[in-house]
Amino acid sequence: MRLRDLQREFSECLRDGRARHKLPIVGDGLRVYRNNYREQLRSALRTGFPYLALWLGDSEFERAADAHIALQFPASWTLDHYGYDFSATVQALFPQDPEVPELAWLDWAMAEALVAEDEAPIDTGHLTQLNWDDARIIFVSSLRTSEARSNAADIWLAIDEQSPPPPAAILSESHAYIVWRRGLLPCFRSVPIWEFQVVSALKDGSSFADACEILRLRFGTEGAIGSASDMLARWLSDELITRVESGVLGEV
Numbered sequence: 001m002r003l004r005d006l007q008r009e010f011s012e013c014l015r016d017g018r019a020r021h022k023l024p025i026v027g028d029g030l031r032v033y034r035n036n037y038r039e040q041l042r043s044a045l046r047t048g049f050p051y052l053a054l055w056l057g058d059s060e061f062e063r064a065a066d067a068h069i070a071l072q073f074p075a076s077w078t079l080d081h082y083g084y085d086f087s088a089t090v091q092a093l094f095p096q097d098p099e100v101p102e103l104a105w106l107d108w109a110m111a112e113a114l115v116a117e118d119e120a121p122i123d124t125g126h127l128t129q130l131n132w133d134d135a136r137i138i139f140v141s142s143l144r145t146s147e148a149r150s151n152a153a154d155i156w157l158a159i160d161e162q163s164p165p166p167p168a169a170i171l172s173e174s175h176a177y178i179v180w181r182r183g184l185l186p187c188f189r190s191v192p193i194w195e196f197q198v199v200s201a202l203k204d205g206s207s208f209a210d211a212c213e214i215l216r217l218r219f220g221t222e223g224a225i226g227s228a229s230d231m232l233a234r235w236l237s238d239e240l241i242t243r244v245e246s247g248v249l250g251e252v
Contacts, residue, residue, distance in 0.1 A: 041069045044079040045086060049107040051159045052090070056100070064090050083108065099168040102152035102177070106188065109144040109179040113186040116142035121239035135208045135246035142181040143240060145199055153177060153190045182239050194218050195231060 045065045046053050053061045068089040074082045087108065091101035119140045151169045158165035176196030179188040191199075194214060201211035208228075215224035235241050 038066070038069055040079065041065070041074070041082060044082045048080075048083040048111060049086060049104055051156055052100070052103045052107050054159055055103055055155060055165070064093055067093055097168060098148075098170060099150035099152040099155060102146070102148050102150055103156060105146050106152060106156050106177060106179070109146070109177070110186045110188065113142040113144060113179050113181040116140070116181055119242045122236070122241045122243050124236055127244065130244060130246050132246070133207070133209050135244050136205065137202045137208055137235075137241055138243045138245060139199070139203065139235075139240055140180055140242045142179075142186070143199075143203075144179040145176060145196055145203075147174065147176045147193070147196060148190070149174065153188070156188075178240075180238070180240055187238070194227075198231065 042062065042065045045068065046061070049061075056064065064086075068083070068086055071089060072082075072085065076082070087101040087104035090104050094100040119142075121140070149170050151166060151171060155165040155168065174193045175190050176193055177188055178191055178196070178199065179186065181187065197214050198211045201214065202208065212224055212228045215227045218224070219227055
């Protein structure tokens, strides 16, 4: 057997646990190794997705974990990174339960926000001289965003508070989650879909004025002005903005 074929056979045996294989191995060594390998990955997923594990229960979470292990090898020097795409696995396994991948996403995003780069929020005194027509808002690197359909946020918060979670439900209006770290604590909140669209446009490099065109189309000119002002004030209060790049009347 060629080395390449041996490696492929060994890796596939680890992933799918085939009883029959072509490996020149006898005895219980491979079974012990495989069980140890898979349990380490299960443990990494349980650590990375604690609230999803509580929501699903042991047997369903283990089923999801085993499905993911069969699909994905670790690809980083640390198992802390294993599971970055676990939400896609559980979405395929639970297509009628959108709260499941959303809980997985929240678990992962909160953990990622916790270890994101430290950045000071912008000094609001620097904003008075800005030319907002071409201002580009730079959010903190801990910011994560995702569209949502369910009440996963309410479920996550209830689990976090050790309270009985509400039944899963699909909400009547689309919304989104934003996750970031404020000081030393990861935070999240649900936002309306139009705020998610504005944040996404800004993250993609649009100017604040261009991004707020989303608001004008939705609320009209007067409504957009009020919504943009309230939104910006909320972002500043939440310490979501680290700097603003713009042509200015004075130096930022």
